[in-house]
Amino acid sequence: EVQLVGSGGKLVQAGGSLRLSCAASGLIFDAYNMGWFRQAPGKLREGISYISPTDGSTEYADSVKGRFTISRDGAKNTVYLQMNDLRPEDTALYYCAADRLRANLGFARFRTLTADYWAPGTQVTVSL
Numbered sequence: 434e435v436q437l438v439g440s441g442g443k444l445v446q447a448g449g450s451l452r453l454s455c456a457a458s459g460l461i462f463d464a465y466n467m468g469w470f471r472q473a474p475g476k477l478r479e480g481i482s483y484i485s486p487t488d489g490s491t492e493y494a495d496s497v498k499g500r501f502t503i504s505r506d507g508a509k510n511t512v513y514l515q516m517n518d519l520r521p522e523d524t525a526l527y528y529c530a531a532d533r534l535r536a537n538l539g540f541a542r543f544r545t546l547t548a549d550y551w552a553p554g555t556q557v558t559v560s561l
Contacts, residue, residue, distance in 0.1 A: 434459050435457070435459040435460045435549075435550050436458045436459055437457050437550055437551065438456050438530065438553075439455045439477070439527065439531070439552040439555040440454050440456075440555055441453040441555060442554075442556045442558075443556075443557070444558045444559075444560060445516075445557070445558070445559055445560070446519075446559070447521055447560065447561055448519065449519050450518075450519065451515075451516045451557060452513055452514065453469070453513065453514040453516065453529075453553055453557070454513055455469075455511060455512045455513075455514075455529030457510045457511070457512070457550075459548070461462055461507060462471050462486070462507055463486045464533060464534055465486060466484070466485055466533075466543065467483070467484050467486075467529065468482065468483040468529065468530045468532065468548065469481050469503060469512075469514045469527060469528070469529050469530075470527070470530060471523075471525035471527045471528065472525055472526050472554070473522075473524060473526075474525075477498075478546055479480055480494060480543050480544060480546060481493065481494045481496070481497050481501065481514075482497065483540045484503045484505050485540075486505065486534070489505075491503055491533070496557070497516075497523075500517050500519075501513040501514060501516050501517070502514070502516075502517075503515075510524040512529055514527070516536075516557070519537070520559060521559050521560070521561055523559050524559050525556075525557060526554035526555070526556055526557075526559060527557050528553075528555075529551075529552045530543070530550060530551045530552070530554055531548060531550045532549050533549050
């Protein structure tokens with residue numbers, strides 16, 4: 434059984450930092466793209482960062498570029514999201530997802546909010 438377990442979300446002041454983690458089990462971690470998404474109250478879910486297992490290539494939403502960093506540790510089957518300079522507008526439920534590598538698709542499925550597996554969300558709240 435595949436499981437993704439996200440953690441690390443909490444209340445933080447604006448300008449602060451957090452690191453989210455997502456541990457995967459039941460799958461071959463190096464065969465999956467990993468991604469982070471978020472959904473704020475009253476808004477649609479959005480993809481914010483993705484990372485490939487093949488070459489470590491990454492992609493970021495403009496809203497987080499330069500502030501957030503995605504990384505993965507194959508030895509621990511874990512993907513991380515380091516979030517710096519947090520803003521109130523970063524407040525959301527954050528989800529990680531795993532999507533099996535498919536030839537020539539890159540991150541295309543993530544961009545349409547499609548993935549094979551999703552973790553339950555972890556709440557990040559940024560106060561002024």
